[in-house]
Amino acid sequence: MRRIINYAPSSGAKVILAALPFVLLVGVYFLGSSARLAIDPADKLMPGFASFYASMVRLGTTLDIATKQYLLWWDTWLSLQRLFLGLGISALIGLVLGILVGFVPYLRATFEPFFAAFSLIPPLAVLPILFILFGLGELSKIVLIVFGIAPFITRDVMLRVASLPTEQIVKAQTLGASTWQMITGVILPQVMPRLLDSVRLSLGAAWLFVIAAEAITAEGGLGYRIFLVRRYLAMDVILPYVAWITLLAFLMDYALRKVAAVAYPWDRIKAA
């Protein structure tokens, strides 16, 4: 009898094992839903897969009278737009500030404690301030995402810059590099893979802020829809929407990972 940590599954078994929890989850839901539907065919809490499908087809293919839009696609478009703008601006701010503050000692002494304190402000607590300052439109939602994520990315980039060996920086100087050349030639390329990773890690938080902002005020969006139909106990819309958001988040995460692997192959070698 070996220790349990010394038993490793074969590659075939790994695929099956990975699929198992998903299958179990769907199976348990199906059993529960069937049992409830058998008692009450109009049950709203655990609708069957058929009603999920029907709702999604309805939202995806019929024109909504009030908004003149196909709701599923319109919601997706609005939410993704907010998410991408928010994440993109956060990544840019994080990259620029993180490198400058992480690399230039005077800037670091000035701003590092400030950023540390700033990143602890709970973004949702300042959401009312954002609504007051920027109105109820798109701007306040995007500012909320930036407010929530940029400090995290900035600090992560700063840490990465600080963790680059001093030897490399000294070596670059003995090769005649200026500060600008060191930033563009040594720091930036080595920070980029970490930036992509920290954007990946921020995806969950970004979705949280998008949905929170949409729940409070919006004309459309995945989070808005979920909170709207909650009033009618429309689980047949809410659950597929949650699954759809999860799928979108997963695809983004996957795409970012692939981009990092293709654009920065040297980073992979180090990990191997």
Next chain:
Amino acid sequence: MTQIIFDDVWKEYGEHIVLERINLTLDDHEFLAVIGPSGAGKTTFLRMLLSQEAPTRGRILIDGEPIAPEPTADRGVVFQRYSVFPHRTVLGNVMMGPQWAASPLLGRLFGARRRAVEERAMALLTRVGLAEHAEKYPAQLSGGMQQRLALAQALIMKPKVLLLDEPFGALDPGTRKQMHELVSELWEENAMTIVMVTHDLPEAFLLGTRVIAVERPRKDPQAPERFGATIVSDYETKCRIVRDSRRFEADRAKARLTLVPDAFLPADGTSAAALVKD
């Protein structure tokens, strides 16, 4: 011609004196090996020469001028580790210095100028035996190959002084031996000054033309930090006059070779060099 002078240099960290009374004059084309126990300040000595740290007292002169207050291109360096950039290929690493010098904004060259730099870099890589690995990333190289890359990267800038901080410390004995040969050949070819910090005594005496030992000569049991290390012994291991005359003889032999007309060579194909040796 490069002359390095340490003029009564001290290095203190607060109350703690690391180095004291360092006086040294190093002539051109010397290979200085610095030895001493761990924590004696060998690396501090090298860092001051690199301007990574400033002396608390005294001054360091290169060719009569005080050294720049920050690392510059006239002093190349190879550390024990992390001397190469992991995000560039082997060739890219060697090309970094010249590209930075020629293109302040982009740090990249294009077209004919790029090919010229590439050619120089490839020549150097061939010299250190890495030509066939030019497209690999440093992480794909062994420790000895990474150090050879670091050497090539520093040498392409033609530094006046090359500083080596325990460059072979992390290598296995076989690789280390190859590196010794390579470094002493490169030192001879490029006619530069090398300062090497090591804790390996045989290595110091094998490579160095001059070996200095850095140690604390005095100890105060009540306040051990108040006495710093200094140069306690200074050996000239390879006499300059011997080295110079050997080089002179080699040059003369080469000159004589060119004077021997082909008609005087034996018909069996014995080379002129073999004849001169006798």
